[in-house]
Amino acid sequence: MKAHDLFDVSGKVIMVTGAASGIGRQIASTMADNGALVVLADVDEVGLGIATAELAANGGRVESCRIDLADAAGLVAAVEAVAARQGRLDVMFANAGVSAGPGYGTAIGQIDALDPEAWEKSTRINLKGAVFTLKAAAGVMKRQRGGSIVVTTSTAALSTSPLPGYAYFAAKAGLAHVLRVAANELAEFNVRINGIAPGAFPTNMAGGRLKEGEAAAKFAALAPMQRLGRMHEISGVALLLASDASSYMTGTNIPVDGGVAAAS
Ligand SMILES: NC(=O)c1ccc[n+]([C@@H]2O[C@H](COP(=O)([O-])OP(=O)(O)OC[C@H]3O[C@@H](n4cnc5c(N)ncnc54)[C@H](O)[C@@H]3O)[C@@H](O)[C@H]2O)c1
16 A cells, blocks of 8 residues: 555645644645645634735645634534635644643642643643534534544643643543543544644744753653754644544553653
């Protein structure tokens, strides 16, 4: 079998949340480069416009859709609208997320300094928002009896370290567990649910502190490979999980992390 056929996503209708920036944008451009119809979704309308225009200028079949993970009803309506417009939804990348401040390596991230607002935000976006994205996609995919949902979790779901905040660990660990439960429920509908668990990648997360400087160096040092991920290194697993190459995979959460999960 040829790799080109095995990992084919051409013609698939693929929605990516958090597509205005970072990992979501990388996934969206990988899918568009490989012939999918990509719906870029994000709360950041300016970033969304720029990302969509860039992908279109590269020859991608793309459209954009403003969503806010904090608005569960709006999210479901947006996903239903995509399915109605395009006739189906083959793949949902439930990727959007936010940082929840530093971890216990910094005084303000220690457990006795836990901030209820940061906790609420991470739970609302990283857990509830991602789970409702899953719910919205599952509604469409159950009806059409097929689809792939790919959730961006984190090595924070698989390992511990002093760097990310408690609220982030809690939300991502919860999300990683929910995806396993949903994978069980939806298997009979031929809907697969898997996770990508990135280590540190140089995105706009945490105010861009993962891009360079002290914080980036600390995250790099957590990885046995002693470096951050490079953006293109997320593309392979995204193509695997979006395509029929993963047709017998569900309920997995795959680290792309330079070995962080293995070391923890
Ligand atoms: N960068 C990393 O090191 C890293 C590591 C592990 C996991 N992750 C996860 O990867 C995913 C993508 O993050 P990233 O690193 O690309 O960060 P990023 O900040 O570059 O991109 C996140 C995107 O999500 C969007 N977003 C935030 N809140 C939203 C909301 N309420 N509704 C809709 N969109 C919203 C932002 O506007 C942004 O475009 C997140 O789930 C994050 O937790 C990132």
